[in-house]
Amino acid sequence: MERKNRRNPFLPAVMSILLLAGFGVVGFNAYHLYAETSTVKAHVKELQTDTAELQEQLKKAEEFSAAQDARIAELSAMERDLPAMRDNYYKACKELEDAVLAGTADCKIAYLTFDDGPYEATTGQYLDILDQYGVLATFFQLAKTSEADDQLYHRIYETGHTIANHTYSHQIKRIYSSVDAFISDVVRNREFIQEKLGITTNILRFPGGSSTARGLKDDIVAQLRELGYGYVDWNSATGDGVYHATPEEYRDNVLTATGGRSILVVLMHDYSGTTLAALPEIIEGLRAQGYVLLPLFYESTMVNK
Numbered sequence: 064m065e066r067k068n069r070r071n072p073f074l075p076a077v078m079s080i081l082l083l084a085g086f087g088v089v090g091f092n093a094y095h096l097y098a099e100t101s102t103v104k105a106h107v108k109e110l111q112t113d114t115a116e117l118q119e120q121l122k123k124a125e126e127f128s129a130a131q132d133a134r135i136a137e138l139s140a141m142e143r144d145l146p147a148m149r150d151n152y153y154k155a156c157k158e159l160e161d162a163v164l165a166g167t168a169d170c171k172i173a174y175l176t177f178d179d180g181p182y183e184a185t186t187g188q189y190l191d192i193l194d195q196y197g198v199l200a201t202f203f204q205l206a207k208t209s210e211a212d213d214q215l216y217h218r219i220y221e222t223g224h225t226i227a228n229h230t231y232s233h234q235i236k237r238i239y240s241s242v243d244a245f246i247s248d249v250v251r252n253r254e255f256i257q258e259k260l261g262i263t264t265n266i267l268r269f270p271g272g273s274s275t276a277r278g279l280k281d282d283i284v285a286q287l288r289e290l291g292y293g294y295v296d297w298n299s300a301t302g303d304g305v306y307h308a309t310p311e312e313y314r315d316n317v318l319t320a321t322g323g324r325s326i327l328v329v330l331m332h333d334y335s336g337t338t339l340a341a342l343p344e345i346i347e348g349l350r351a352q353g354y355v356l357l358p359l360f361y362e363s364t365m366v367n368k
């Protein structure tokens with residue numbers, strides 16, 4: 064009995080150690096948890112700051128995107144209106160032409176025309192000069208397929224110049240071998256330009272001029288009329304398609320041979336570096352003589368129909 068009631072003398076010490084150890088573990092765990100929680104909280108705060116920044120950036124991006132969308136919509140509307148704007152412009156040109164022909168206008172008209180392009184090496188420079196002087200002209204185009212040519216077709220049309228047909232191939236011997244050969248080359252180029260720009264050309268210049276068609280001309284013209292085409296020759300030229308000369312000679316060929324005519328159609332070729340050099344003085348000289356420079360349009364009296 065005595066033995067039974069005898070307390071283990073080590074028990075309190077063991078208990079204390081165990082308790083202390085137990086509290087120690089709990090204390091350690093609690094501290095660890097607290098530290099972890101603080102770290103997590105700090106991360107959350109950081110994330111919230113990041114999120115706020117991201118939201119701010121997102122808001123700015125959305126605002127920018129909305130502004131871009133509005134600009135795109137505006138440009139698309141302008142693009143949609145472009146054909147109508149072009150038509151209105153041609154109507155105004157026609158009124159001016161009528162007034163010039165009636166002798167009631169205080170100006171004359173010159174239609175600058177460029178044949179055989181586009182040319183990668185030079186056409187862009189022609190367009191730069193025309194842009195610089197605010198001149199719209201007419202480009203009688205062949206069918207060319209490089210990417211640079213593609214950009215030129217677009218630039219010519221989209222800056223307001225008139226795109227016209229000069230046949231697909233310009234192969235004189237072949238196209239003037241028969242009426243059908245000629246017409247199919249014209250139609251092929253019409254389709255080429257239609258596909259490229261979504262427009263239907265309705266003005267043609269015969270390669271070499273309409274007289275090159277000789278005996279075929281009347282039949283060709285009748286078929287062109289059925290296709291909705293008119294054709295244009297010229298009454299003024301730099302001479303760049305015929306002979307080499309200096310820019311001054313080319314300039315003078317145009318400026319001294321106007322003969323005071325009320326309406327000029329000036330033939331040039333945008334492959335010519337010489338005409339390119341002469342172009343600024345040709346533009347300035349024609350304007351000094353009272354000419355207004357316009358692009359050709361189907362209803363012009365200079366378009367034979």
Ligand SMILES: [Zn+2]
Pocket residue numbers: 178179229233270271
């Ligand atoms: Zn030509």
